[in-house]
Amino acid sequence: MKRSFYLALVLITTLVSCNRTKSPDVKGIEVDFELIPFYEELFAIAPDNFQYEAERMKEKYGSYLEAYSMGIIRIGSTEDEDFVGNMSFFLAYEPNKEVLDTVNIVFKDRDALRSKLEKAFKHYRYYFPEALIPDVYLHISGFNQSIVIDSSWVSISLEKYLGRNCDFYERLAIPVYLRRFMSPEKVVPDVMLSIGMTEYPYNSKTDDLINQMIYEGKMRYFVRKMIPDIPDTTLFDFNTTQMEWVRNYEKDMWQMIVEQKHLFDNDRMVLQRYIGKSPFTYYLGQESPGGAAIYLGYRIVESYMKRYPETTLADLMKINDGSQVLMEARYNP
Template sequence: MKWIKTVVLMGVIALLFFACKRNTLKVSISDIAQEVEVVPFGEALFALDGKDTLAAMAELSNAHPDFFKLYTYRVIQVGGLGDTLFPELMRLFLTDSLITDVKTKTDSVFSKPTELSNDLKKAFKYYSHHFPEKELPTIYTYISGFNQSVVTAENIIGISLDKYLGRNCLYYQQLNTTPQYKILNMHKDKILSDVAFAWGNTEFEHADRATNLLSNMIEKGKLMYLVDAMLPDMEDSLKIGYTTQQLEWCQMNEPQMWTYLIEHEMLYTTKRMNIIRYINPAPTTSGFPLDSPGRTGVWIGWQIVRQYMKKHPEVTLPELMANYDFQQILNDSGYNPE
């Protein structure tokens, strides 16, 4: 099978072609009154330093009870208000020299927090346009000590700002706990697409329904299409977390990737490791050339869903997200890259 290497000129032409096509997801949101709330939880937390820790924590917990528990138990893992060691563990977290340095760095990177807040509100206005009956989450920003980038729970999204300090942030290199291919997406411009994908995953994904590689590809593709809908102005490379060269590689090798999956009888495999190979983040896709990116199965699933929605403009976004007949989506898409 002949794989095509990235050719910048061809990639630029392809990108210009896609840019010129009318974006049907670019809808008017001027009449959307519903607005997501963005809470700077980290600022309130660090403002407690020097106060009676337990009493101040109880007050903060009363103000944000559900998220407070999620943050202390799941994100920074210091337990809860009723635990004996909680006050001391929280004090150690707030006064730790590394954490205070990270707080200073985070304040510098996010020196205009209203920009992020406004961008999040705009993304969820698009969401409300498509899902007017759905309740919007409350979004919390904070420092996590380099734990999960985005966490979700019922009506809650949490964003660890210290996971988006930039590709060249020295902390990421010094800690040596995150592979380089993941660090490439640890910058503030990646927050919006991470949040949109994570929220879609919380609201619409049902892992028990995706049992083979094809169904996993299309399920992830549906989530990427939701990202399209929430962020219609964002470039594809940023949505999926590829470099420009990686995106160009996928565009030029789409037929070869699809043929490979068919010829190697991968589409209907239920083997967990085969599914992970094409779906999970990785520096490259095992079995494909080394200049391929990871998550190529997600990218292909995304193109299948896009083609399905293009061929069926009568299908609404809620109808798409509620459709778990993955084979039917593939069949009705007419997907056959050449």
């Protein structure tokens, strides 16, 4: 009995911690950013009083309020004549008040969130010394985009990270397989993933499966460098069973893709079935996790970096030719 428990413990530890990278010493790196709980100040305004607070909010939050109004909650420009009325309605909308109460409970420890962001930003500055560290806003969006990013700030829809079992997601009929992306531990990884994808956007000049696999794998490699102790399950959005599955069937997955001649396929449906968010990866069977090919892309990138240890993370992120990475990685699962 003791031996069985020990083996199970080893297995769980391996699934969670395997493939972590050694963390560089970032203690001496300084990062300067503000964590701004915008939603608190906004929802502290009584709906009937917003007409008296609108100009103050415009002056204080400027272009951010404009982006929030137009792009996040989509009520129009702050200069529109019906802006005050639309924002007052948004603040008075009863479900938003319920969401606010839950957000305040789940994210009551903002010091912990700031600490995690600071640690990730220090790693970002370590690998990219000239990078701008953005301010981070916290908002409520009405369940719109999870992360919104601009040149000098990142903004997080906190209600998109309330936990897999949050009742709101059930009421909104969000599929169960998508709810695993909606937990508090995903906030910082999603912020860093968004930064990586913004700074190094996908080059669709050659848009086939291998290029998408390498790009998505490269972005997960970037996130792991920003958060060296991130569990694999969080990095890839798999549960422990799914993580075990992709490890056990890595070679089989690769052989199937090659044998089916999908590697250089550019059919949109084929790409979506390998890369997209879904209950499972269509070509790999119902026991596979959705987006399993992203894991293979990550493993190819990992193989490439092991063969070329002199390659910096900045160098890697600038490589847009997935076929080149595959060829030089000599990936052999």
